[in-house]
Amino acid sequence: MKRSWALYAAAVAGYLFLYVPLVIVVVYSFNDSRLNAEWVGFTFDWYRRLFANDEMIQAAVNSLAIAAVASLVSTVLGTMAGFAMHRYRSRLLPVLVLTPIAIPEILMGVSLLLFFVLLNFTxxxxxxxxxxxxxxxxxxxxxxxSRLAGMDESLTEAARDCGATPAQAFRLVTLPLIMPAVIAGALMAFTLSIDDFVITFFTAGAGTQTLPLQIYSMIKISVTPEVNAVSTLLMLLTLVLIVLASKLAPGALRTS
Amino acid sequence: MRWKPRGGSMPGTSSPAEGAGVSASGARHPSWQARDRGTGRWLVSGPPLAYLLVFFAIPALIMVVASFTPPGEYGGLAPLFEDGKANLTLEAYERLAGDPIYWEVFAKSVVYAGITTLCCLVLAYPLAMLVARSPRKYRDLLMLLVILPFWSNFLIRVYAWMIILGPQSALSRAVNAVVEPLGFEPVSLLFSSFAVLVGLVYVHLPFMVLPLYANLEKHDPALLDAAQDLGANAWQRFWRVTFPLSLPGVWAGAALVFIPALGIFAIPDILGGTEDTLIGNLIKQQFLETRDWPFGSVLSIVLTAIALALAGLAAWVSRPRRTA
Structure with missing residues (x-):
């Protein structure tokens, strides 16, 4: 099909709009100047400062620990929910599973804040x-x-007809077949957790820092290349996780 | 759409009996079909259901109840029961209804979200169209490139615009180099409504590209050939064929951008000036600074109602139609 130059130009502009800001953040993280204004010279100073910053290290440790536990538990519960939504006709489950994604994040943040405080939960x-x-x-x-929907159901049925219990059929047939989607889901959950700002902001309380909370308080005060350095590292981590997830379950990332 | 069997499968036959509760394939697997519907179902759906009831549904209900309570003496909530009777009031709702300032904030948020949605549509359309018309083998990669920025941290993406629009940035200096000789005051790009809108568009753009691409990819190129054979030029082919067919994708994308954009607070917080207070900022303020939780709950409930109504509207407008 013929494509016009105008379409190309507009699309290239779109990609530039998406990537130039992120490239600028990365480039200035190596810039030997306090101001994110112009290129002065190359340095690793901002990274060195980052690793000497105890608060930042603590925030990173917190973020990783939260993401590890949250992704593990949500992968187990999410796989069950996905399986149940595929297999059984339920009205309540899809509503509970999908509404948190569909409404603005702040709503979940403030309602959980209310919930925890009323329960006297620290x-x-x-x-x-x-x-x-x-x-x-x-x-x-x-x-x-979506992985289950694209799967050949007769395999599980064959297992059941051959006398497998539902648990056996799931463990020996269904689970290995959906494993790539489960792992992709886990990687997505890890990324979502480590990147989350809004819900964390309302549920963390005063004393707890995570990387996004740390970044927020730093940029509220001033723009410093230390933020660029931590941002670059965080982006690198997400990039690896997401490219990995997209390899395991093509199309999975579009579901959001 | 692939026919999706629920209990068992009988290839080639869709089973209308399914809806009536009698699975067409029930007879094929009499031994285990019925049992699966019982305990197995609750073993699998029970834990996620319980978790989301406790950590999503109950907090939401608490918020509804909180919206009807008076504020506590030291912030937070007053006790629900006092002197043996329920301590309920419509105070917070009356406060919202009675003060136009809050309605202005809601209106402003709707306007910002609306402008954001339109800008995203204009930017996303060529992107989605180019990817949809690329050779099949490049499409996944090109889409991954659109989605990747979405998966990088939200604050980093906002911070990037602090750098680009900051007073020492090349862009700011270039703009002022043009503006000042003309006799105008130097312009500050950062901490303005403009900066807030740029941030909103930047953060939400991938949400628009995804549904548009999913729609455009399915278009039959023969339609455009037919239009061309009938004498339509490129402009007419777009407005009379491609665009009308893509409307379900446009509505889906609009909902995915508009709804989250409506509740955002961090972007006005970071990039905006003093007048850029949106609903999100108001809610955050009520919960964390003023600590008027009943009023914060009322604002949150109104926001939820708007979000759900719009999501329902978008789903209704873009519903699959037989005559399309």
């Missing part, structure tokens, strides 16, 4: 993790359900 790493699990379940469930 805000901190645990409350953040519980909140992250709740919003990650939906993403995992969607990926798993």
């Amino acid at each position: 805000l901190g790493i645990v409350s953040v993790t519980l909140a992250h699990i709740a919003f990650c379940i939906g993403f995992v469930a969607i990926v798993v359900r």
Whole structure:
């Protein structure tokens, strides 16, 4: 089909709009100047400062720990939800799984804040993790359900007809077949958790820092290349996870 | 759409009996079909259902109840029961209804989200169209390139615009190099409504590209050939064939951009000036600074109602139609 130059130009402009800002963040993280204004010279100073910043290290450790637990639990629960949504006709489950994704994040943040405070549940790493699990379940469930929808159902049936219990049929036939989607879902959940700002902001309380919260408080005060450095590392981590997830379950990332 | 069997499969026959509760394939697997519907179902759907009831549905219900309580003496909530009777009031709702300032904030948020949606549509359309018309083997890669920025941290993407629009940036200096000789005051790009809109568009763009691409990819190129054979030029082919067919994708994308854009607070917080207060900022303020939780809950409930109504509307407008 003939493509016009105008379409090309507009699309290239679109890609530039998406990537130039991120490239600028990365480039200035190596810039030997306090101002993110012009290129002065190459340095690793901002990274060195980052690794000497105890608060930042603590925030990174918190973020990784929360993401590890949240992705693990939400992958198990999300896989169950995806399986249940595929196999059984339920009205309530899809609503509970999909609404958290469809409404603005702040709503889940403030309602969980109310919930934890009324229960006298101390805000901190645990409350953040519980909140992250709740919003990650939906993403995992969607990926798993779409994999199940594309799967040949007769394989599981054959297993059942041959005398497998439902648990055996799931463990020996269904699970290996949907494994790539499950792993992709886990990687997505990890990424969503480590990147989440809004829900964390409301459920973390005063004393707990995560990387996004740390970045937020830094950029509220001033723009410093240290933020560029931590941003670059965080982007690198997400890039690896997401490219990996997209290899395991092509199309999975579009479900959001 | 692939026919999706639920219990068992009988290739080639869709089973209308399914809806009536009698699976057409039930007879094929009499031994385990019925049992699966019982305990197995609750073993699998029970845990995620329970989790989401506790950590999503109950907090939402608490918020509804909180919206009807008076504020506590030291912020937060007043006790629900006092002197043996329920302590309920419509105070917070009356406050919202009675003060036009809040309605202005809602209106402003709707306008910002609307402009964001339109800008995203204009930017996303050529992107989605180019990818949809690329050779099949490149499409996945090109789409991955659109989605990747979405998966990088939200704050980093907003921060990038702090750098680009900041007073020392090349862009700001270039703009002022043009503006100042003309006798105008130097312009500040950052901390303005413009910066907020740029941030909103940038963050939400992938949400528009995805559904548009999913729609455009399915178009039959023969339609455009036919239009061309009948004498339509490129402009007419777009407005009379491609665009009308893509409307379900446009509506889906509009919902995916508009709804989250409506509740955002961090972008006005970081990129906006003092007048750029949106609903999200108001809600955050009520919960964390003023600590008037009942009023914060009322604002959140109104926002939820708007979001759900719009999501329903978009689903209704873009529903599959037989005559399309």
